Amino acid sequence: MKTETELKDFIKNGSRMYVPGLTIDCVIFGYHDRQLKVMLGGYKGLGGFGLPGGYVKRTELLSIAAERTVKEKTSLDNLYLEQFYAFGDSPFRTTKVNIHPSIANTWLAERTFSIGYYALVEFSKVSPEPDFLLDSLEWFDVATLPTLLFDHNDVVSKALEHLRINLYHKPIGYNLLEKKFTLPEIHSLYETILDKKLDRRNFPKKLLSLGLIKDTNEVRKIGQHRSPRLYTFDKKNYQTALKEGIVLVI
Amino acid sequence: MKTETELKDFIKNGSRMYVPGLTIDCVIFGYHDRQLKVMLGGYKGLGGFGLPGGYVKRTELLSIAAERTVKEKTSLDNLYLEQFYAFGDSPFRTTKVNIHPSIANTWLAERTFSIGYYALVEFSKVSPEPDFLLDSLEWFDVATLPTLLFDHNDVVSKALEHLRINLYHKPIGYNLLEKKFTLPEIHSLYETILDKKLDRRNFPKKLLSLGLIKDTNEVRKIGQHRSPRLYTFDKKNYQTALKEGIVLVI
DNA sequence: ACAAAAGTGTTGAACTTACACCCATGA
DNA sequence: TCATGGGTGTAAGTTCAACACTTTTGT
Numbered sequence: 051m052k053t054e055t056e057l058k059d060f061i062k063n064g065s066r067m068y069v070p071g072l073t074i075d076c077v078i079f080g081y082h083d084r085q086l087k088v089m090l091g092g093y094k095g096l097g098g099f100g101l102p103g104g105y106v107k108r109t110e111l112l113s114i115a116a117e118r119t120v121k122e123k124t125s126l127d128n129l130y131l132e133q134f135y136a137f138g139d140s141p142f143r144t145t146k147v148n149i150h151p152s153i154a155n156t157w158l159a160e161r162t163f164s165i166g167y168y169a170l171v172e173f174s175k176v177s178p179e180p181d182f183l184l185d186s187l188e189w190f191d192v193a194t195l196p197t198l199l200f201d202h203n204d205v206v207s208k209a210l211e212h213l214r215i216n217l218y219h220k221p222i223g224y225n226l227l228e229k230k231f232t233l234p235e236i237h238s239l240y241e242t243i244l245d246k247k248l249d250r251r252n253f254p255k256k257l258l259s260l261g262l263i264k265d266t267n268e269v270r271k272i273g274q275h276r277s278p279r280l281y282t283f284d285k286k287n288y289q290t291a292l293k294e295g296i297v298l299v300i
Numbered sequence: 301m302k303t304e305t306e307l308k309d310f311i312k313n314g315s316r317m318y319v320p321g322l323t324i325d326c327v328i329f330g331y332h333d334r335q336l337k338v339m340l341g342g343y344k345g346l347g348g349f350g351l352p353g354g355y356v357k358r359t360e361l362l363s364i365a366a367e368r369t370v371k372e373k374t375s376l377d378n379l380y381l382e383q384f385y386a387f388g389d390s391p392f393r394t395t396k397v398n399i400h401p402s403i404a405n406t407w408l409a410e411r412t413f414s415i416g417y418y419a420l421v422e423f424s425k426v427s428p429e430p431d432f433l434l435d436s437l438e439w440f441d442v443a444t445l446p447t448l449l450f451d452h453n454d455v456v457s458k459a460l461e462h463l464r465i466n467l468y469h470k471p472i473g474y475n476l477l478e479k480k481f482t483l484p485e486i487h488s489l490y491e492t493i494l495d496k497k498l499d500r501r502n503f504p505k506k507l508l509s510l511g512l513i514k515d516t517n518e519v520r521k522i523g524q525h526r527s528p529r530l531y532t533f534d535k536k537n538y539q540t541a542l543k544e545g546i547v548l549v550i
Numbered sequence: 551a552c553a554a555a556a557g558t559g560t561t562g563a564a565c566t567t568a569c570a571c572c573c574a575t576g577a
Numbered sequence: 578t579c580a581t582g583g584g585t586g587t588a589a590g591t592t593c594a595a596c597a598c599t600t601t602t603g604t
Binding site: 499501502506509521523524525526527549 | 601602603
Binding site for chain 3: 527
């Protein structure tokens with residue numbers, strides 16, 4: 051089995067290629083069925099789920115390592131990726147409990163700091179690719195996460211918190227929604243991220259008045275009710291808003 | 301000379317006590333004479349100034365290490381300290397140029413990531429204490445920084461950027477100003493941090509209407525002009541605002 | 551008396567908030 | 578025809594932005 055060999059080699063020789071003691075934790079957010087999702091991996095042998103992550107190559111820039119890690123897991127290009135926090139406060143990081151026997155006394159058993167990056171991706175475009183450390187990689191609802199390995203619940207919380215603050219300063223959505231989307235979709239996306247009800251009539255006024263979205267003249271036929279109109283982001287205004295920042299009051 | 305021995309021991313044996321490859325960079329902000337200041341150290345032998353920093357002890361939590369580092373440099377307690385970014389993208393971090401001969405081939409010559417924390421401190425209360433790596437530690441105007449060692453100019457910029465965004469969500473000032481301060485003082489503090497003119501009449505209205513500051517009935521006699529009134533922060537409202545966040549539109 | 555900086559209030563414009571009924575669709 | 582969810586406008590209240598003259602103080 052290829053990955054078996056790969057894993058053994060990584061445990062034995064990984065520290066030649068990678069910086070020891072430092073990982074990147076990726077919080078990959080997607081949006082589907084009116085739910086904010088996060089991608090979690092089933093870690094081999096550890097009997098639990100955690101954030102996908104990766105090590106930084108010895109001569110690799112940090113942001114490049116983060117990009118590479120997310121790309122490997124999602125098979126996506128053109129990522130929206132943001133560093134949000136560095137972790138080294140969890141007690142598990144300073145005490146050697148719960149070290150799996152297969153890595154005891156290897157470089158992987160040393161205290162590890164991690165740098166958190168979150169990615170916003172288009173759910174439907176992602177093909178999850180578990181790496182040799184994972185035996186699965188799947189989407190979970192952010193609202194109903196199980197208890198995760200390590201301090202990964204804290205990491206997800208912090209990512210959400212940053213995403214929330216970000217939402218007030220930058221437009222969000224281009225990377226999470228399909229090219230064309232309905233008002234109810236983006237409305238409930240914002241509600242989900244902010245965890246607060248937003249007025250159904252006032253919300254689109256705001257986005258329209260900022261020029262962030264515009265009406266296509268199409269509709270999407272779904273279900274036994276009126277067909278919602280489709281909107282797209284106004285690429286130019288969106289980019290400007292991303293660069294210069296906005297103050298969103300909603 | 302004590303520090304000489306200390307330095308040699310640190311170079312030789314430091315990696316037993318400290319995590320190698322990871323430092324904390326401290327951006328210590330103060331405010332004096334209507335100028336935002338940052339504390340910089342003159343690094344021994346490197347012929348330049350840089351941010352004071354420190355290593356993390358092997359079993360020490362990251363945030364504790366940051367606190368310890370700033371405390372050592374400023375002799376202050378009760379710090380306002382915030383982690384803002386992790387650095388590992390600068391090319392100097394991946395290539396071994398500019399390694400000082402005295403640390404060549406030691407643990408200090410390895411690639412180092414750093415985690416940036418900024419502190420807000422009361423200028424007049426600080427007694428700068430250079431450690432054994434520094435031969436000076438002084439305040440510099442943020443507006444006119446020289447070229448710093450490593451990527452520290454980037455680190456300061458990023459800290460400022462975060463401080464600026466923070467200002468819109470949390471009250472700032474309690475840690476930078478003296479207990480009693482004048483409106484012109486806090487006004488110009490905000491102008492300096494945001495790098496933008498704020499209306500002299502509207503600005504205090506905002507802080508007063510949020511209940512963040514209150515009038516003492518004292519004045520401060522300075523110079524040959526009308527004496528400005530003294531204000532203090534309303535501790536209770538300030539704390540609430542810190543915890544719950546505000547949306548400041550100024 | 552003069553220079554320098556501090557104090558103070560109002561008004562029009564813009565934005566935010568709250569709110570309820572009709573419409574289109576598929577079963 | 579009915580159930581479901583989508584679409585739409587207005588008025589009242591609040592907040593923001595712009596603006597200039599008077600006061601105090603020390604020299």
